[in-house]
Every structure is written in structure tokens, then in C-alpha cells.
Amino acid sequence: MEPLPDDAILVLLDVGLDGALAPSAAGLLGAAAGVGTPVALVLVSGGDADVSDGGGDAGGAAGSVGDAFAAAAAELGAVHVLLAEPAGLGRQVAVPEADALAAAAALVHPDAVVCSHSVRGREIAGRFAARSRSGLAVDAVGLSRDDEGVVAHHSVYGGAYDVRSAVTFGAPVITVRQGAIDARAQAQPVQARRIEVAASGMRTAVIESVEATVAESTRPELRGAARVVSGGRGLGSGERFELVERLADALGAAVGASRAAVDAGYVPQTLQVGQTGVSVSPQLYVALGISGAIQHRAGMQTSKTIVAINTDADAPIFEIADFGVVGDLFEVVPQLIDALESRKA
Ligand code: FAD
Numbered sequence: 001m002e003p004l005p006d007d008a009i010l011v012l013l014d015v016g017l018d019g020a021l022a023p024s025a026a027g028l029l030g031a032a033a034g035v036g037t038p039v040a041l042v043l044v045s046g047g048d049a050d051v052s053d054g055g056g057d058a059g060g061a062a063g064s065v066g067d068a069f070a071a072a073a074a075e076l077g078a079v080h081v082l083l084a085e086p087a088g089l090g091r092q093v094a095v096p097e098a099d100a101l102a103a104a105a106a107l108v109h110p111d112a113v114v115c116s117h118s119v120r121g122r123e124i125a126g127r128f129a130a131r132s133r134s135g136l137a138v139d140a141v142g143l144s145r146d147d148e149g150v151v152a153h154h155s156v157y158g159g160a161y162d163v164r165s166a167v168t169f170g171a172p173v174i175t176v177r178q179g180a181i182d183a184r185a186q187a188q189p190v191q192a193r194r195i196e197v198a199a200s201g202m203r204t205a206v207i208e209s210v211e212a213t214v215a216e217s218t219r220p221e222l223r224g225a226a227r228v229v230s231g232g233r234g235l236g237s238g239e240r241f242e243l244v245e246r247l248a249d250a251l252g253a254a255v256g257a258s259r260a261a262v263d264a265g266y267v268p269q270t271l272q273v274g275q276t277g278v279s280v281s282p283q284l285y286v287a288l289g290i291s292g293a294i295q296h297r298a299g300m301q302t303s304k305t306i307v308a309i310n311t312d313a314d315a316p317i318f319e320i321a322d323f324g325v326v327g328d329l330f331e332v333v334p335q336l337i338d339a340l341e342s343r344k345a
Contacts (some may be wrong), residue, residue, distance in 0.1 A: 002191060004080060005037035009150070010110035012041050012101060013073060014118060017212055019065075021072050023224045024116040024178045029077040031176055033185035035145040036111050040078035041104045042069045043097060045089045070192030077185020081192040082107070087199040094120075095204040096197075098127040103197040105132065110171050112143075112150035117175040117279070118223070125175045131200075135167030141180040141281065141302050150174070157294070159301025159320065178224045179281035180302055219245075220254040222271060227284040230256035230273055230300070233264060234289015234310065234329060241266040243333050244288055250340040256280065256300075258290045274299035288329045292317025309333065 009032035014022035021042070032038035044065055070081040082104050086096035101124065105113060113128065115121040117139050129136035142153035144164075151166045152174045166172065222228065229251060231244035241261065248255045256273040257266065273280055275295040285303035290296060292308070292315055300306070301320055308321040309329045318324045325332050 002080075004039065004108055007036040008039045008080075008108045008110045009033075009036040010039050010041060010101070010104055010108050010113045011078070012043075012097070012113070012115045012121070012124065013078075014116050014121060015042065015044065015069070017210075021069065021076070022116065022118070024118065024121075024176075025073065026076050026184055027179065027181035028114055028116060028176055029073070029185045030183040031140075031143045031181045032112075032114055033077050034183055035143045035150050037079050038077055038185060039080045039082065039104075039108050039110065040073040041082045041084065041100060042073060043084055043086060043089055043100050044069060045085060066192065066194065067190075070190050074188045074190040074192075077188060079188050079191065081190070083192060083194045084197050085194075086197040090210075091207055093205040093207060094123040094127045095200065095202045097124040098131055098202075099200050100195075100197045101128045102132065102200070103195055105171075107195060112171050113173045114143075115173070115175050117177045121175055125173050129173040131202075132170075132173075134170050134173045137165045137167075137172050137174045139279065140174050140176045143174065143176070155302045157298070159297050160294070177279055177281055177302070179226075182304075217255075219248060220252070222254045222256055222273070222278050222280060225254035225280065226282050227251050227253035227286075228256045228273070228280050228282045228300070228303070229253045229286040229288065230258065230271075230290060231261055231266070231288045232258035232290030232296075233260035235261060235266060236289075238266040240330075243330065246337055247286065247288070247333050250337045251284070251286070253284070253286070254282075258293075258296050287317050287321070288333060290317055291315045292320065 011028050011032045013025045016022045029038045066083045073081045084100040086100040089096040115125040137152035140152035144151045229248040235241045257271040262272045275298040279299045281302045283304045285306045287308045306321045307323045308317040309325045313326045
């Protein structure tokens with residue numbers, strides 16, 4: 001097995017409740033590969049951290065869960081994969097993960113530690129940064145490197161400013177916004193090893209039970225979706241919001257909403273995009289009847305292509321839209337849906 005690299009970027013990969021690597025993994029490893037050598041850390045429970053002899057044969061006879069994670073992470077560009085099984089994983093909030101990051105960082109001496117800006121990733125990154133006395137840079141939409149180390153790029157104040165942050169000592173801990181990174185790392189041969197984690201015994205909240213919510217929709221999840229169609233107050237009612245859902249289905253997109261639409265009860269708060277909702281960075285963001293208040297823009301301005309439909313030509317959403325239609329969404333959107341469906345036919 002090759003020695004660990006001098007320019008390692010330690011990347012904590014989330015594992016979803018479905019037992020697979022979270023979709024954020026590809027972007028995290030892509031970002032890491034642009035500034036160093038990605039070393040992935042994957043946390044598993046119940047004896048699953050074992051890897052086949054040599055740690056490199058994902059298709060080996062053992063075929064353990066550890067091998068499968070190692071292979072999946074290597075396919076996404078991890079040059080080394082560390083598998084850990086910290087005590088308390090799944091029963092305690094963030095402490096087992098921070099313990100594992102501490103063990104991995106002691107081994108790897110990374111130039112930066114990268115986590116997803118998911119709710120869980122934020123919690124872990126904050127804890128680990130506080131414990132290791134590292135600088136924390138949150139919600140990065142890009143990474144670069146200068147003479148002094150890794151630099152995090154942020155889109156702030158509703159996307160009005162791009163700022164860069166760097167630490168003046170040690171390795172930064174950086175959370176990366178889901179969907180913000182287009183770069184993908186090259187697949188690598190599998191090099192995996194299991195690491196031991198000493199339990200810190202730090203106090204934390206205990207998880208008594210976890211209940212999966214049954215998804216009521218076949219649409220993509222808002223976080224990390226490649227396409228999002230959002231509706232605002234301009235829809236006028238919960239019933240009429242159905243037009244947003246129809247366009248989303250025609251595009252294979254997730255559904256989002258402005259806070260005004262949520263506050264008016266058209267849709268649940270889980271769909272809110274913005275400063276106090278979800279941040280998204282899809283390839284395509286379609287805003288229907290949304291004025292483009294700064295708090296809404298804060299959650300969608302880094303979308304790659306923005307399309308707005310609004311009756312008010314002076315609505316601020318047009319300042320950031322790549323394509324805009326000044327018109328009544330109830331006239332424009334049905335025509336758009338018809339055009340999309342006739343293309344499929
Ligand atoms: P409006 O501003 O009322 O805009 C409705 C738009 O619909 C108008 O531009 C109008 O021209 C257009 N319209 C009307 N009828 C039609 C039609 N038939 N066809 C086409 N267009 C039409 N907001 C968020 O979205 N997300 C947040 O996370 C968020 N967090 C906030 C946090 C704080 C602390 C505060 C103070 C506010 C926050 N807000 C947030 C609220 C934000 O300031 C705006 O009030 C909100 O985004 C407005 O939503 P809207 O664009 O749907 O409604």
C-alpha cells in the first residue's frame with residue numbers, strides 16, 4: 001500500500017440511512033482533488049469496518065461492507081480510504097464522528113479537513129474544529145490553494161459577494177455546500193485500511209430512536225437536486241401551487257418554495273429555499289412568482305442557470321436570472337409544460 005500523501009485532504013463522507021454513500025460524496029472528493037490528494041474517511045458500525053486482506057481488493061472474497069464503501073469511495077476519487085467504527089456511532093450526536101476525525105487527522109496530518117454542509121456534517125465539523133482548535137470555514141462553494149494552504153470560497157449576502165477565507169495556522173476544517181462543486185475526481189485503485197478510534201467520552205445528546213419518514217414523493221430530494229422548480233406568493237394558493245409541481249415533474253426536478261409561499265401554507269417548511277431554509281446549487285433553478293428577496297437569493301444564487309417568470313419586470317429576481325420571462329406564470333407555465341411534454345413524445 002502506498003504511503004499516505006503529504007498533501008492529503010481528509011474528507012469525511014456521509015453514509016445515508018439507506019447504507020450507501022451520500023450523494024454529496026462525489027462533490028466533496030472532486031473539491032478535495034482540486035487542492036490535494038483526497039483521503040476519505042467512512043464511518044461504519046457493527047464490525048463492518050473490516051476490509052479484505054491487503055485492504056485493497058474491493059472485489060475480494062470477504063466482500064464486506066467495508067470493502068463496498070472502499071470501492072465506492074475510490075471510484076469517486078479517494079486515493080486512500082480509511083474505515084472506522086467509533087464507539088457510539090448512531091447512538092450519540094457527533095461525538096463518535098469527531099473522535100474518528102481526530103484519529104484520522106492524527107494519522108494523515110491533512111492540509112484541510114472537508115465535510116458536507118449537511119446538518120450532520122456541520123455538527124461534526126463544528127465539534128471537531130473546536131476540539132482540535134482549528135479554524136472553521138462553513139458553507140464553501142469552492143476550494144483553491146495558495147502558497148499558504150487551502151482557501152475556502154463562499155457566496156455571501158444572498159450571493160451579492162464572493163469571499164475567500166483561510167486560516168492563519170493549522171489545517172482548516174471546511175464544510176462544502178451540497179451541489180456546489182461540479183468538478184469530479186478521477187477514479188482510483190482501491191487502497192483501504194481500518195483505523196482504530198479512541199472514544200473521547202465527551203458529553204453529547206443521546207439518540208434514543210430513529211424513525212425513517214416515508215417519502216411521499218417520487219421527485220428528487222431538494223438538497224443536492226440537479227434541477228429545482230420553486231414557487232412563491234405569486235402562485236396565490238396551495239391548490240394553484242400544483243402548477244409548480246407539474247413543471248417540476250416535466251423537468252424531473254425537485255420542488256422548492258419561497259418563505260412567503262410557506263408562510264401562506266401552500267407547502268411545508270421543508271421546501272423553503274433561502275437564508276432560513278435549504279441552500280441549493282442546482283444546474284437549473286426555475287423561480288415562479290418569486291420576487292427575489294435577498295433572503296431567498298441567499299439559498300439559490302449559486303445555481304448554475306436561473307430562469308425566472310414574473311409579471312413584474314422590476315422584480316429583483318431578474319437581476320440574477322440567466323433567462324427571464326415577464327409574464328403571468330399561469331399563462332406561461334402551462335405552455336412550457338406542453339412544450340416539454342411534446343418533446344418527450
Ligand atoms: P413576494 O415578495 O410577495 O413576491 C411575489 C412575486 O410574485 C412578485 O414579484 C410578483 O410580481 C409575482 N407574481 C404575482 N403574481 C404573479 C403571476 N401571476 N405570475 C408571475 N408572477 C407573479 N424568504 C425566502 O424565500 N427564504 C428564506 O429562507 C427567507 N428567510 C428570511 C429570513 C428573515 C430573517 C427575513 C426577515 C425574511 C426571510 N425571507 C425568506 C422572506 C423574504 O424577505 C421575502 O419576504 C420572501 O422571499 C418573499 O417571497 P415571494 O418572493 O414568494 O413573495
